[in-house]
Amino acid sequence: MSYPMILITLIVWALFMWAQFVTRLEPTSANSGANFGVTAVMVLAVLALASFITIQVSVDERFVRVKFGYGLFRKRFLLSEIKSAKVVKSPWYYGWGIHYWLWPQMWIYSISGLDAVEIVLKNEAVYRIGSDEVEKLEAAMTRSIT
Incomplete structure (x- = not known):
């Protein structure tokens, strides 16, 4: 098990959660579709990082x-x-x-x-x-x- 990779994955996850929190504070607009795209990229990045833990x-x-x-x-x-x-x-x-x-x-x-x-x-x-x-x-x- 790679403890540095676990730490990196958790840090990236925390940064992504912070970004989600900040984007959800913005009022809904016609351009809100980008939030889904950002969320999808975040989820894929965390899954890719997590695959290198073991x-x-x-x-x-x-x-x-x-x-x-x-x-x-x-x-x-x-x-x-x-x-x-x-x-x-x-x-x-x-x-x-x-x-x-x-x-x-x-x-x-x-x-x-x-x-x-x-x-x-x-x-x-x-x-x-x-x-x-x-x-x-x-x-x-x-x-x-x-």
């Missing part, structure tokens, strides 16, 4: 599955396509979330911390998956791909 990584007989929060963002890897998996420590500037890093070229899936398992696929694509239990994750992947 990450769940599972290994079964065919796939490694990565799921953020309630499953809005997910990825799966075929075990038969994984060439190697190893524990790595990412530098702080690699950041968190889901994003592509240009050098070295890789996809990063992480919510907090610096520990990750680096997966190299047979097509040479590289992925880093953050976890609090990197040793267990690496062991499960290594068992499944050999």
Whole structure:
């Protein structure tokens, strides 16, 4: 669980509630339709932020599955396509979330911390998956791909 992400989500939610309160103080007019649009954007932003509070990584007989929060963002890897998996420590500037890093070229899936398992696929694509239990994750992947 990412406590910084929980804090950020709560702060954004509080700012949105303040904005709602301020807009509701304004008298109703012909342009009130914008209030619905602002509310919709606020709700979508909070839901998107909330989806990055937890990450769940599972290994079964065919796939490694990565799921953020309630499953809005997910990825799966075929075990038969994984060439190697190893524990790595990412530098702080690699950041968190889901994003592509240009050098070295890789996809990063992480919510907090610096520990990750680096997966190299047979097509040479590289992925880093953050976890609090990197040793267990690496062991499960290594068992499944050999």
